[in-house]
Amino acid sequence: MTETAEAEAVIAAVERVADRIEAEKSHLTDLDSAIGDADHGANLHRGFQAAAEKVRDLEDPDAQEVVKTVGVTLVSEVGGAAGPLYGGSIMSASSEFAEGVTAATTVAFAEAYLEKLQDRGDARVGDKTMVDAVTPAVHTYKKSIEQDDLPPVAALAKAVDAARRGVEFTVPLRASKGRASYLGWRSVGHQDPGATSTLMILEELLAAAEERFDAEPDVDAVSPTVPDETPDGEGN
Amino acid sequence: MVSLLVVSHSADAARGIRDIAGEMGGADAEIVAVGGDPDGGIGTSVPAIQEALSGMDGDEVVVLVDLGSAVMNAEMAVETADKEVVIADAPVLEGTLNAAVEAANPKASLESVRESAEEARDVSKL
Numbered sequence: 001m002t003e004t005a006e007a008e009a010v011i012a013a014v015e016r017v018a019d020r021i022e023a024e025k026s027h028l029t030d031l032d033s034a035i036g037d038a039d040h041g042a043n044l045h046r047g048f049q050a051a052a053e054k055v056r057d058l059e060d061p062d063a064q065e066v067v068k069t070v071g072v073t074l075v076s077e078v079g080g081a082a083g084p085l086y087g088g089s090i091m092s093a094s095s096e097f098a099e100g101v102t103a104a105t106t107v108a109f110a111e112a113y114l115e116k117l118q119d120r121g122d123a124r125v126g127d128k129t130m131v132d133a134v135t136p137a138v139h140t141y142k143k144s145i146e147q148d149d150l151p152p153v154a155a156l157a158k159a160v161d162a163a164r165r166g167v168e169f170t171v172p173l174r175a176s177k178g179r180a181s182y183l184g185w186r187s188v189g190h191q192d193p194g195a196t197s198t199l200m201i202l203e204e205l206l207a208a209a210e211e212r213f214d215a216e217p218d219v220d221a222v223s224p225t226v227p228d229e230t231p232d233g234e235g236n
Numbered sequence: 237m238v239s240l241l242v243v244s245h246s247a248d249a250a251r252g253i254r255d256i257a258g259e260m261g262g263a264d265a266e267i268v269a270v271g272g273d274p275d276g277g278i279g280t281s282v283p284a285i286q287e288a289l290s291g292m293d294g295d296e297v298v299v300l301v302d303l304g305s306a307v308m309n310a311e312m313a314v315e316t317a318d319k320e321v322v323i324a325d326a327p328v329l330e331g332t333l334n335a336a337v338e339a340a341n342p343k344a345s346l347e348s349v350r351e352s353a354e355e356a357r358d359v360s361k362l
Contacts, residue, residue, distance in 0.1 A: 039273070039277070039279065040279075043273070043279070046274065046275065075282050075312060076281075076282060076283050077274055078274075078275050079273030079275075079279040079280060079281050079305075079309070080279050080280070080305045081303075081304055081308055082249060083281075083282060083305070083308075083309060083312075084282070084305070084308040084309055084311070084312045085308065088308075088312055119309070121342065135292070154342065174335070178304055178306075179303070179304060188352035
């Protein structure tokens, strides 16, 4: 793809995400009112609307600039923890697209995003946060590309499936990070809003990629919900 | 001169804490309050914290924060600040009071003000 076509594809994906978050605004806020401060839907909606607008207004951008602009805008507009977590991680990982969007650079982006997210939020798998969706998605995506040699769209479909199971995995957990951690046991039985919005965004990225490459999703039920190893590498 | 920035989810709470600290011995310290999300609701905002930091007279600032996302948003703002800024790991009200008393001391340093704030973690009320 040329630089312009790539940037256009990324902008189209951002617009898709913004539309999805708009449609799910009250769903996310309902989830957040159970274990948080009931502003996740409104905050993300404000952020992604602004991001979609900003990237549409860019003059002759490349993919990296589009992605970075999304991050910067989310940091400024979202407020709450989702601003620095989503926006800061996107901003920081956007440099992986300096040479354009390829299978390899998307893996690098995903890994850089996860690393920054864990660093900023100091959360690990099992803390009942967006990390529970991002971690299996990133590990599955990387494995599907690098080990199983799947095309990126098929790898992304597997990653979305892994994220979906990660979201379900948050329901029985007791939160140990974020506002929900103040609720202690009362957080058990509720689905994490940040993990849920992460899944929604990944679903839209997949839909955008399928549309772009006119591919059919190819998912079977083998992607892991959690990585094979604990993040500190001690195994399980 | 070491200055203090109070960051709370509520602009009212931040101002209230600033006012209390100003009365309780920190009258000579520069204390700035910032709070609220980009819509003015409950939350914190990176640009608002950045703006507060850059508008302060002091070139060394200790930041006092309330809960989770205030910490993250303050961290992001600190990363782009063009002055020396540290975040104190302290309860926001008691920490600000302690820090304000120390900041009014002419011999105060960035570290001594931060330490004073953090000493408030161990204060028992009963």
